[in-house]
Amino acid sequence: MSILCTGGTGFIGSHTAVELLCVNQDVVIVDDLSNSSASVVDRIEVITGKRPVFYKGDVADKAVMEKVFSENSIDAVIHFAGFKAVGESVQIPVAYYRNNLDSTLTLLETMKKYGCHRFIFSSSATVYGTSDKVPFTEDAKELGCTNPYGWTKFMIEQILKDAAAADPELSVVLLRYFNPIGAHASGMIGEKPNGIPNNLMPYITQVAAGIRDHLSVFGDDYPTPDGTGVRDYIHVVDLAKGHVAAYNYSTEHTGCEVFNLGTGIGYSVLDIVHAFEEANSLKIPYEIAPRRAGDIATCYASTEKAEKVLGWKAELSLQDMCRDSWRWQCGKWSK
Ligand code: WQD
Numbered sequence: 155m156s157i158l159c160t161g162g163t164g165f166i167g168s169h170t171a172v173e174l175l176c177v178n179q180d181v182v183i184v185d186d187l188s189n190s191s192a193s194v195v196d197r198i199e200v201i202t203g204k205r206p207v208f209y210k211g212d213v214a215d216k217a218v219m220e221k222v223f224s225e226n227s228i229d230a231v232i233h234f235a236g237f238k239a240v241g242e243s244v245q246i247p248v249a250y251y252r253n254n255l256d257s258t259l260t261l262l263e264t265m266k267k268y269g270c271h272r273f274i275f276s277s278s279a280t281v282y283g284t285s286d287k288v289p290f291t292e293d294a295k296e297l298g299c300t301n302p303y304g305w306t307k308f309m310i311e312q313i314l315k316d317a318a319a320a321d322p323e324l325s326v327v328l329l330r331y332f333n334p335i336g337a338h339a340s341g342m343i344g345e346k347p348n349g350i351p352n353n354l355m356p357y358i359t360q361v362a363a364g365i366r367d368h369l370s371v372f373g374d375d376y377p378t379p380d381g382t383g384v385r386d387y388i389h390v391v392d393l394a395k396g397h398v399a400a401y402n403y404s405t406e407h408t409g410c411e412v413f414n415l416g417t418g419i420g421y422s423v424l425d426i427v428h429a430f431e432e433a434n435s436l437k438i439p440y441e442i443a444p445r446r447a448g449d450i451a452t453c454y455a456s457t458e459k460a461e462k463v464l465g466w467k468a469e470l471s472l473q474d475m476c477r478d479s480w481r482w483q484c485g486k487w488s489k
Contacts, residue, residue: 156180157401158228160213160261161235162206163187163194165345166276166334169394170232172201172343177398181206182226184213185235189348197342197487214256219264230272230404231261232397236306240280240448241352243303254306255313262317272404274327274397277311279386279416279453280304281330288420289456292330292412300448311412318410325404332386332416332455334393336475337482344482345390354423355387355475358430359483361438369438371423373445378452382423386416386454389470389478399466416455417468426472433476 157174161167162183168190171181175198183195183206192210199205207226211218213235222228236254237243243250258275265273281304282290283297299305311328318326335355337344350366351357360366374381396415403411421429427438461467482488 155229156182156207156226158182158184158222158226158231159206160184160231160233160257161276163190163192164234166331166390166393167234168194168198168343169338169390170234170397171198171206172338173391173394173398174401175202175204175206179401182209182222182228183207184209184211184218184222186210186212190346194343201338201340201342212257214253214260216260216264219260223264223268223270228268228270230274230401231265231270232274232276232401233258233261234276236276238303239352240301240303243301243306247302250302250306255309258310258313262313266321271323272325272401273314274329274400274404275310275314277328277330278304278307279330279332279414279455281308281311282453284450286452288452289418289454290414291456292414292459315410318408322408325407326410327400327404327407328410328412329396329400330412330414331393332388332414332453334390335387336389336391336470336478338391339478339481341481341485342487344479344488346488354426355479358427358438359479362430362434362436362480363483367439369427369440370443371440372443372449374442375445376451378422380422380424383449384420384422384452384454386418386420387426387472387475388415388417388468389475392468392470396460396464396466399460399464403464411463413460413464414455414457415460416457418455418457420452420454421472429472430476430480433473434480
């Protein structure tokens with residue numbers, strides 16, 4: 155039996171594939187390589203000593219998914235594939251809805267046809283919207299999103315909740331990520347943004363590498379300890395291990411369950427800058443800039459449910475996140 159990781163050559167997907175292979179699971183990856191490269195498969199094999207089965211293709215394409223499910227015995231699906239750039243989603247919302255929702259619907263239809271009943275979804279804390287009731291708990295009244303990317307996550311959660319309600323055999327696990335950063339200790343896989351990074355840590359590492367001149371800190375007038383935005387940064391390897399725990403949970407589960415995957419600790423932008431400087435003995439030049447549209451002041455997770463029900467808790471430190479991010483940036487595969 156194999157676990158299908160859609161988008162499995164991407165940042166979170168590749169790290170999850172590594173952790174699944176390391177606990178002797180067989181992995182199949184489908185990825186259209188629109189935001190990653192096939193060489194990630196080779197690197198996963200070097201890291202783990204085992205090669206996942208790989209298909210290049212669009213998850214929304216029924217013919218592709220027919221081929222994957224007819225050639226492999228898929229036991230569960232972890233669905234990472236999707237467009238994920240907040241700013242881009244505002245520019246081309248229809249492409250985001252078409253891609254992210256179609257891939258999910260095609261997956262559900264193909265899974266049904268081939269008797270696959272376990273669906274783990276890469277969701278996001280962005281579905282909590284502009285709530286100011288931190289820490290965010292899974293039963294929070296989701297207040298809606300501030301961009302089309304977030305709405306696709308919100309809508310896919312709803313599709314999956316309805317699918318689980320209609321199919322007593324189906325297990326759906328929704329994993330709401332907070333802010334994944336860091337990279338595998340090997341330095342061989344990591345986050346490789348296209349163009350100018352939207353997210354904080356890849357921007358910081360590119361400043362450290364001299365690719366960017368300085369960091370713009372988007373606002374220092376938020377109601378936070380130092381005025382800069384506070385987020386729950388989680389090491390991507392911890393996040394990947396959270397997926398292994400979710401897979402194990404799904405073997406004895408039906409219905410739909412939501413889990414936050416975060417650390418429960420909020421760090422400000424300047425906390426991250428200073429931690430990165432200290433962990434790597436370097437300076438990060440920065441300038442205070444205006445707030446970024448759509449940003450909220452503070453966001454961090456309640457982690458109780460994942461700890462109690464999944465038996466999972468993040469273990470790696472902010473120093474680990476900063477050191478592993480820098481090692482990845484310095485390596486040849488981030489270029
Ligand atoms: C973090 C903090 C910025 C860049 C996004 C998505 C979310 C999830 C994670 C996918 C904020 C500040 C950032 C910069 C800055 N992605 N910042 N200068 O916005 O919390 O979450 O990525 O699921 O869905 O919304 O992450 O890294 O962009 O920002 O000052 O150049 O860093 O204002 O306070 P965010 P981020």
